[in-house]
Amino acid sequence: MTDSTLLFMVILFAAAVLAVPVTARLGLGSVIGYLVAGVLVGPEVFGWVSHPEKILHLAEFGVVLLLFLIGLELNPRRLWTLRRSIFGLGSAQLFLTILLVAIALHFMQWTWREAIAGGMGVAMSSTAIAMQIIGERGLRQHPAGQKGFGILLFQDIAVVPLLLLASLLTPGGGASPMDEFSFKHALTAVLSIVGIIIGGRYLTRPVFRWIAGARIHELSIAFSLLIVVGISYVMVKVGLSMALGAFLAGVILAESEYRHELEANIEPFKGLLLGLFFLAVGMSINLKLLAAQPLLIAGLVCGLILIKTLVIVIVSWFSGVKKRDNLLLGLLLSQGGEFAFVLYSHAIQTGSLPSSRVDLLNGVVGLSMLTTPLLLLIYDRWAAAACVEDERKRAPDAIPEEKHPVIIAGFGRMGQIVARLLHTNRISTTVIDHNPEHIENVRRYGYKAYYGDASQLQLLEAAGLAHARMLVITMNDRAAVTRVAEMVKREYPQVPILVRAYDRTHAYELMDKGIEHFERETFGSALLIGCKALEIMGVHPYQAWRTALHFREYDVATLHRLYPYHGDEKQFISKTREAREQLEKLFAQDATALKSGDPADGWD
Secondary structure, rough: HHHHHHHHHHHHHHHHHHHHHHHHOOOOOOHHHHHHHHHOOOOOOOOOOOHHHHHHHHHHHHHHHHHHHHHHHHHHHHHHHOHHHHHHHHHHHHHHHHHHHHHHHOOOOHHHHHHHHHHHHOOOOHHHHHHHHHHOOOOOOOHHHHHHHHHHHHHHOOHHHHHHHHOOOOOOOOOOHHHOHHHHHHHEEEHHHHHHHHHHHHHHHHHHHHHHHHOOOHHHHHHHHHHHHHHHHHHHHHOOOOOHHHHHHHHHHHHOOOOOHHOOOOOOOHHHHHHHHHHHHHHHHHHHHHHHHHHHHHHHHHHHHHHHHHHHHHHHHOOOOOOHHHHHHHHOOOOOHHHHHHHHHHHHOOOOOOHHHHHHHHHHHHHHHHHHHHHHHHHHHHHHHHHHHHHOOOOOOOOOOOOOOOEEEOOOOOHHHHHHHHOOOOOEEEEEEHHHHHHHHHHHOOOEEOOOOOOOOHHHHOOOOOOOOOEEEEEEEEEEHHHHHHHHHHHHHOOEEEEEEHHHHHHHHHHHOOOOEEOOOOOHHHHHHHHHHHHHOOOOOOHHHHHHHHHHHHHHHHHHHHHOOOOOHHHHHHHHHHHHHHHHHHHHHHHHHHOOOOOOOOOO
């Protein structure tokens, strides 16, 4: 390895390490950090990297790995449920965007051939950017994330037809491309896909078992990469998309018992190569062209974002997506994609686009990629403000005088479990929650649920607080929980209050307010997990349960015993150490008692 190669690697990694944490802390996400770092080290600014296209070809493999990992999370049944998003939304978005962009470019004195070729490139969104943001924001199960994935998948499927169409747009008429993509090539492609499906289902498992028997982790990683690289190579050879082939391989292996091992082996390579891809895109942005025609390029970028967002908002609205979700989806896919660079390079070779037009379009695509994280940041602030405004506009529901014995304030995950347990024992409840979606969902299952802010005493009184036998507060806002508990304790001291406490400190805060009944929100589940862990490690179920029970009793007693000292840090630490030592002695005594034959008959 030469000194120049080492210096080149140092520059790339240093740029990423310095830029990405800054943008992440500013709330812009990692993608824009990589893009900015690429612009800085590229040929247009510091000039430390002079040939970004070479890096781009290598780094495109990061997109391939990303789609493979996405495929691993989608078995064929789940993929079938997305068919409307893939073929309905995907096709409508692609063809409408191409049409509108082509019309706009034709009005700018582009020929129809150039306008259509230009529209095909920018109609594709960036799979790398969109899926990275979907992952970072936890949108995989969100309607916008699922619909967006369907559209992106259709775009990957459309890669080959669009390349073929670009070839047909050559000034000479383009008969030769059709000859190249003959029936023989189509048959080869179909047979290759069938071979991948059969091989993935029946050959990978025995090979994985054989490799696992060698107990060499590097071999497992190498085989995981071999699967992706090999399938991508086959797809390219038969004229299909590498990314589509990798996704197909992931879907095939989604039900394999080695899925998690594959995921763990490939994840680090995916992250590294995707970062390199974004760096290369940043380096490819032609700043000289931007400086020469700033108004034209700015107008084209804004026009592209507006057209793509508008098209996606309209088609997703017709498919039943909610207003805020379809706007989020539109902004998520509003940028041009990495495929544009491939298509425009192909368009130059076939003569359907001159190099001057391609330079302009590449600049627009690269800059549009920079805008997505910024637009989503603006969306977040708007959506948060709109949510607050909607809640202010919506009046609380009118609650009839039903006088159910239990009122539950907060109907999230914890409140729902409490309500189900009470209903199982035929104890009726009145539920109050400030989330309209929670209310709509639970009403469908017959629960009495009402929209409103439980911190308003009038609402609780309308729900029958004066006659209630218990108020359960399970809201996830720690300050609001304390405020409601204190208010009810003061105004209706005869009503028992059961509270969801955030942690030990919050428990002491509630005790200061005179609240006696509370449960720390993760304490019970942690005990159950610990009990299950003991069983898995070979401890008898009775002993595991008894250990957890003793721990709970002692911890609750210690919580109350240390309460007088929680305001004095020095005393509190000292008493906590004493309690820990006493707990260890208690466990030792318990272990001795069990060895002597404590009864556990029938526990299994």
